[in-house]
Amino acid sequence: MKRAQPVVRAFEDATMRIPIADINFLYEVQPQIRKSVKYGQIAASIKEVGIIEPPVVVPDPAQRGRYRLLDGHLRVDVLIADGVTEVVCLVATEDEAFTYNRRVSRIAVIQEHKMILQAGKRGVSDERIARALNVNVDIIRRKRNLLKGICPEVAELLRDKHVPLNAFGELRRLKSIRQIVAAEMMIAMNRYSVSYVKSIVAATPPDQFAEGRRPPVRGVTNEQLDLMAEETERLDQEVRGIEQRYGEDHLDLVLAAAYVANLLDNARVVRHLAQFHSDILGEFQKIAEIQKAA
Incomplete structure (x- = not known):
């Protein structure tokens, strides 16, 4: 039995208070960024409740006693503007090549x-x-x-989705069962815009609206509404069919990618492809890289 590999710490055990003058920015905060809504929200939050999430730094190997700022450029920039000279930071153990923000789910x-x-x-x-x-x-x-007027099943389905605030107002027009169908369609199509939710609402049969919540219909005939409902139902059936085949198709794809990756481990095969089928070799190499990354 293989011994479990020890988990490598990503950060030091304790935070550290560091002079801002000893921190090197990875990029300069531009003036237009300081005028953005996001920057204003960060500045207001720091003024009201302080910094909740400490910036992330790593010791600079080229300059003893100095640090590179991996995450928190806007927070630190706000502190500098407020005349603050020190900040409590998380100290990373490695200088990752990617930005920490890419690993954060907003x-x-x-x-x-x-x-x-x-x-x-x-x-x-x-x-x-x-x-x-x-x-x-x-x-x-x-x-x-x-979530007032939203059924619990929909709240659970959309709990980690970035759904616009006004989209929930549209969902409230629907009965619970239709809300669930709408949420499943949004997830299946990976579309959460207000306009898409409105299109689902517009194609909803009259008996699936919550009492007194049906929106006024302007410029759309009953025949057009019936056609939209039929098209929505057909699309829903197609999506469900794709979902049922997804597992099998994904397994086939994984097996095929693994086979291609093993094929490219054979030097004779690679030489043959390079000599006679260089275009195919390039595509196979892309597949192999994806397989290794996975």
Whole structure:
């Protein structure tokens, strides 16, 4: 039996307070970035509640006593503008070639909703949350009430999806069973825009709307609505058919990619392909690289 490999620590055990003057930025924060909504939200959040997520640094091997900033450029830039001279950082053990932000899943709207509810239970007012996020207090209240009229199954299906706030308003028009169908279609098509949800609502049969929630129909005949409903049903059936075949197709693809990768381990095969079928060799090499990366 193989012994389990020890887990390599990505960060030091403790955070470290570091002078900002000893931190090297990987890139310069441009003036237009400082005018962005995201930058304003970060600045407002730091002013209201301080830094929640410490910046990530790594010791600079070329300059003893100095650090490279891997993640948190905007946060540190805000601190510099406020005259702060030191910041508490997480210290990484390795200087990764990729940006840490690429490994971060940005928070979905349902997760924001839950965080706002938790903050409310701790006595944090909507006004303070709005100031921390640099948004209108009405948006915080809308997010607080996000799941009113949304069935629990849909909340679970969309819990980690980036669904626009107004899309939930459209889903509330539907009965629970139609909400579930709509959410499944959104996931299957990987489309979460308000316009796409509106198209699902528009193709919904009259008996699947919540009481008093059917939107007014302008410029669309009953025949057109029936046709949209039929097309939506047909598309839904096609998507379900693809889902049923996905597992088998994916297995075939994995086996084929593994075979190609093993084939390219044979030097004679590679020489033959390079001499007579260089275009095929190039495609095989791409497949092999994907297989190794997986």
